[in-house]
Amino acid sequence: MNKKKWIEYALANGFDSFEIYQETGKTKTVNWYQGTTDSAVTSRVTGTALRGRISGKMLSYATEETGDEHMEQIINEMKEQAGIIGSSESGTILSPEKTDECTSSRTYTPFTNEEIRAALSDLEKSILAYDPCIVQAVHLVYEEESVERTIFNSKGLDIKDKGSVQVIGGGAVASRDGDIRNDFRHETVSSFDSFNAAAFADKLCGEVVRQLGAGPVKSTSCPVIFEKEAMTSLFAAFSDIFSGDRISRGISPLSGKEGRRIFSGLITMIDDPREDAAPFIYNYDDEGHPTCRKYVVREGVFETVLHSTESAARMNTVSSGNGFKGGCSAPVRAVPKNFFIVPGDMPLSGLMECIGNGLVITDLAGLHAGLDHVTGDFSLQCSGYKVTDGERAENVTLITVAGNYLEMMDRVLAVGNDIEWKTSPAACPSIAFKELSIGGL
Amino acid sequence: MFTRPELEKYLTRCMQSDADFAEIYEEDELTEHITALNEDIEQVSSSRQCGTGIRLYRGVQSVYGYTNDTDDASLTALIEDLKGAISDNEAGSCPAASDVTLTRVEYENNNPVRIDFEKTPLSEKASLLKRAAKAALQYDPRIEKVQSGLLNVRQDVQISNSEGRLVSDSRVRTRIMVEAFAREGDNLQSGGDRPGAGMGLEFYEQTTPESAGREAARTALVNLSAKDCPSGKMPVIIDNGFGGVIFHEACGHALEATSVAKDQSVFCNKLGTKIAADCVSAVDDGTIPNAWGSQNIDDEGNFQKRRVLIKNGILTSYMVDRLNGRRMGVPSTSSGRRESYRFEPTSRMSNTFILAGNDSFEDLFEGIERGLYAKKMGGGSVNPQTGEFNFSVSEGYMIENGKITYPVKGVSLIGSGSEILMNIDRVCSNLERSQGMCGSSSGSIPTDVGQPAIRVSQITVGGTANE
Numbered sequence: 017m018n019k020k021k022w023i024e025y026a027l028a029n030g031f032d033s034f035e036i037y038q039e040t041g042k043t044k045t046v047n048w049y050q051g052t053t054d055s056a057v058t059s060r061v062t063g064t065a066l067r068g069r070i071s072g073k074m075l076s077y078a079t080e081e082t083g084d085e086h087m088e089q090i091i092n093e094m095k096e097q098a099g100i101i102g103s104s105e106s107g108t109i110l111s112p113e114k115t116d117e118c119t120s121s122r123t124y125t126p127f128t129n130e131e132i133r134a135a136l137s138d139l140e141k142s143i144l145a146y147d148p149c150i151v152q153a154v155h156l157v158y159e160e161e162s163v164e165r166t167i168f169n170s171k172g173l174d175i176k177d178k179g180s181v182q183v184i185g186g187g188a189v190a191s192r193d194g195d196i197r198n199d200f201r202h203e204t205v206s207s208f209d210s211f212n213a214a215a216f217a218d219k220l221c222g223e224v225v226r227q228l229g230a231g232p233v234k235s236t237s238c239p240v241i242f243e244k245e246a247m248t249s250l251f252a253a254f255s256d257i258f259s260g261d262r263i264s265r266g267i268s269p270l271s272g273k274e275g276r277r278i279f280s281g282l283i284t285m286i287d288d289p290r291e292d293a294a295p296f297i298y299n300y301d302d303e304g305h306p307t308c309r310k311y312v313v314r315e316g317v318f319e320t321v322l323h324s325t326e327s328a329a330r331m332n333t334v335s336s337g338n339g340f341k342g343g344c345s346a347p348v349r350a351v352p353k354n355f356f357i358v359p360g361d362m363p364l365s366g367l368m369e370c371i372g373n374g375l376v377i378t379d380l381a382g383l384h385a386g387l388d389h390v391t392g393d394f395s396l397q398c399s400g401y402k403v404t405d406g407e408r409a410e411n412v413t414l415i416t417v418a419g420n421y422l423e424m425m426d427r428v429l430a431v432g433n434d435i436e437w438k439t440s441p442a443a444c445p446s447i448a449f450k451e452l453s454i455g456g457l
Numbered sequence: 458m459f460t461r462p463e464l465e466k467y468l469t470r471c472m473q474s475d476a477d478f479a480e481i482y483e484e485d486e487l488t489e490h491i492t493a494l495n496e497d498i499e500q501v502s503s504s505r506q507c508g509t510g511i512r513l514y515r516g517v518q519s520v521y522g523y524t525n526d527t528d529d530a531s532l533t534a535l536i537e538d539l540k541g542a543i544s545d546n547e548a549g550s551c552p553a554a555s556d557v558t559l560t561r562v563e564y565e566n567n568n569p570v571r572i573d574f575e576k577t578p579l580s581e582k583a584s585l586l587k588r589a590a591k592a593a594l595q596y597d598p599r600i601e602k603v604q605s606g607l608l609n610v611r612q613d614v615q616i617s618n619s620e621g622r623l624v625s626d627s628r629v630r631t632r633i634m635v636e637a638f639a640r641e642g643d644n645l646q647s648g649g650d651r652p653g654a655g656m657g658l659e660f661y662e663q664t665t666p667e668s669a670g671r672e673a674a675r676t677a678l679v680n681l682s683a684k685d686c687p688s689g690k691m692p693v694i695i696d697n698g699f700g701g702v703i704f705h706e707a708c709g710h711a712l713e714a715t716s717v718a719k720d721q722s723v724f725c726n727k728l729g730t731k732i733a734a735d736c737v738s739a740v741d742d743g744t745i746p747n748a749w750g751s752q753n754i755d756d757e758g759n760f761q762k763r764r765v766l767i768k769n770g771i772l773t774s775y776m777v778d779r780l781n782g783r784r785m786g787v788p789s790t791s792s793g794r795r796e797s798y799r800f801e802p803t804s805r806m807s808n809t810f811i812l813a814g815n816d817s818f819e820d821l822f823e824g825i826e827r828g829l830y831a832k833k834m835g836g837g838s839v840n841p842q843t844g845e846f847n848f849s850v851s852e853g854y855m856i857e858n859g860k861i862t863y864p865v866k867g868v869s870l871i872g873s874g875s876e877i878l879m880n881i882d883r884v885c886s887n888l889e890r891s892q893g894m895c896g897s898s899s900g901s902i903p904t905d906v907g908q909p910a911i912r913v914s915q916i917t918v919g920g921t922a923n924e
């Protein structure tokens with residue numbers, strides 16, 4: 017693709033600005049099952065997304081066929097869109113802006129094929145040897161992924177950002193007296209030498225075996241601790257309530273609440289695409305805007321709405337560098353990237369002492385459907401364990417936890433110190449809440 | 458798409474290895490998505506995805522590679538990588554491979570398209586959204602705003618394999634998605650409707666944008682007056698259409714060979730045994746003309762089928778793809794599906810639903826002192842190994858003494874699939890299907906869920922009311 021030629025053609029045909037975004041991803045995945053390689057997947061894919069403005073309207077097209085012979089047809093198809101798009105505010109093609117780029121301190125040494133087999137074989141054996149109750153080691157996988165993004169536009173922007181990650185994952189199935197429990201975990205691995213299969217298996221299997229014999233509790237309302245991984249998944253699922261896309265349209269429960277206290281003073285939330293502890297760092301968002309660290313909520317006060325250029329235009333402000341795509345062909349949306357709740361200083365055991373009697377939730381299911389992003393209401397399947405007199409007691413499963421996210425975050429008892437970044441761009445410590453509804457027997 | 462001689466050349470090259478089977482999946486997909494806020498068109502995005510996936514088997518091992526760099530050198534390099542990987546697994550001698558000769562399979566298109574979205578002016582497509590928004594906004598003054606989207610997809614695929622099969626399919630689908638927001642003071646609630654089909658824009662002659670807009674508005678208004686729902690176990694009536702997500706989650710996923718072949722399903726080794734109440738019969742049917750989850754061929758090149766999964770409570774079939782069929786020692790049931798060339802196929806559902814029974818809708822409410830009527834469902838998920846599932850209720854009502862009393866909000870239903878299927882005690886005659894997107898290891902694919910209204914004697918209901 018001759019990018020200059022495409023841009024010149026677009027400008028000569030009515031566009032006042034034009035952008036070419038390209039993303040090249042390479043992956044390698046090896047799945048292991050019962051002592052041998054089960055399947056292997058390798059890929060190399062490049063996608064191209066075009067955006068351009070005519071008369072204040074942003075027009076877009078994504079394609080995997082970028083030969084110059086397609087240029088005329090694609091740009092003419094984009095022009096047709098201008099005829100139907102209405103009068104609402106649109107995004108901007110950005111001029112270059114000076115920023116000090118940073119690099120991740122994480123480094124990855126790809127495993128050789130022999131090392132992949134050795135690591136997965138070792139992991140399988142460690143899982144199966146953990147306890148006689150463990151009957152299967154499943155979903156054993158090694159994955160490496162690298163992504164390079166480039167943005168080139170008619171205003172002189174010409175940037176490149178790249179990142180890579182390596183992950184090992186595995187699952188265990190435990191069975192006793194007809195009760196079956198399973199779990200899966202994954203972690204980033206910098207090199208073969210740094211991977212400890214026995215430690216991975218201990219963390220995975222310990223919880224699976226403990227869950228055997230778990231059952232529901234009676235429906236009640238009680239203090240609840242969301243353990244760090246469950247808290248992270250709920251926090252990530254509700255993160256779009258801070259998006260300028262929803263707030264500018266008046267369909268977030270936080271619309272009109274900027275500058276006001278929305279949560280407990282114990283809650284501080286930061287969005288930082290350059291956070292070094294996160295698996296990927298981003299110097300630029302997908303519009304080429306430099307990213308930065310920002311308080312979204314500081315001690316309970318809603319400070320920053322997350323913006324792309326489009327949502328910023330709707331609210332008559334500027335982008336916060338949060339215009340990201342959910343894939344090369346997806347439109348730019350205002351979303352958090354490397355979003356986290358600032359940890360407190362209390363360990364999980366301290367949180368349990370704090371609530372005295374209640375419930376610790378370790379796992380949530382149904383997050384894609386059981387949330388209402390307009391009201392903040394949620395009702396989710398969960399499992400975990402009871403807390404009696406500040407100590408871990410019986411395990412529980414097949415129960416629901418329900419409440420309203422805003423009310424819950426306003427009724428915080430204490431924030432834990434155990435934040436851990438895994439493979440997602442969000443992280444939280446464990447947090448104790450005064451009361452939530454539990455559905456069970 | 459490659460020509461037949463090119464495919465024969467690549468497949469022959471694939472088979473000059475330890476592989477005992479090779480397959481090439483080619484895809485050219487055009488997606489068009491138009492979005493609107495009220496009657497104002499906000500965005501039009503078009504995307505074109507063109508790539509190739511190549512898969513080799515050796516026994517029950519597979520290697521898969523995909524790329525959208527499909528010049529001869531790149532594809533040859535990918536094939537050599539895959540050949541190395543399939544031979545790398547275990548020591549083995551390379552069998553002498555004969556040249557692959559392909560025969561194109563022709564068939565009658567079961568999913569014809571009358572109004573091609575690619576030939577329809579953008580303004581006509583945009584007007585569908587404007588009509589939906591107008592109908593929703595006019596439904597009630599409390600409807601404050603309407604967000605909508607129109608999705609049109611054409612997915613052309615060509616599948617060839619070392620057994621000599623060469624077959625193509627063109628899948629066209631359309632869907633209108635409407636979400637209405639109703640306000641009363643500070644109380645803002647939403648409601649949605651998302652009908653679609655595997656056809657062209659003629660779909661909107663039978664299911665009008667206005668009907669989708671009004672349905673979204675009606676649901677949002679119901680939620681304005683909804684109260685908190687009590688928690689606990691109670692009888693639940695699940696209405697027809699998208700209510701079928703209960704079967705999809707509670708049973709369907711656990712009948713996919715993806716789980717069954719590796720002993721990771723609660724329904725392993727249960728063929729021929731009773732897994733549901735006598736009143737339950739269920740099918741997965743990929744042949745329904747122009748249905749949302751239909752295809753002429755699955756993504757492994759086999760003609761789609763109607764699969765009877767459960768007959769009068771007895772498990773009669775799993776859903777099996779080619780590779781898992783090898784593991785299980787059974788043939789494929791034409792259930793190999795994938796989102797795109799970026800995914801290796803595995804066993805998936807198509808249009809899955811419980812068949813109509815004999816009860817009237819009124820019969821379902823008989824004898825319920827306190828229960829839930831789940832009129833509209835949201836999505837759900839399942840753990841196939843334990844059978845534990847969950848799904849959300851997007852429009853629900855309390856039942857007291859056999860009567861619907863008041864709407865409730867923030868409700869989920871959870872349970873164990875094997876128990877729920879046995880606890881279905883009434884099946885109505887009003888079978889209906891609805892459209893959804895199903896996510897699994899081979900990506901997100903269109904599937905219909907469906908059922909008549911059913912009654913389950915007991916499910917755990919998760920709500921927020923303190924009692």
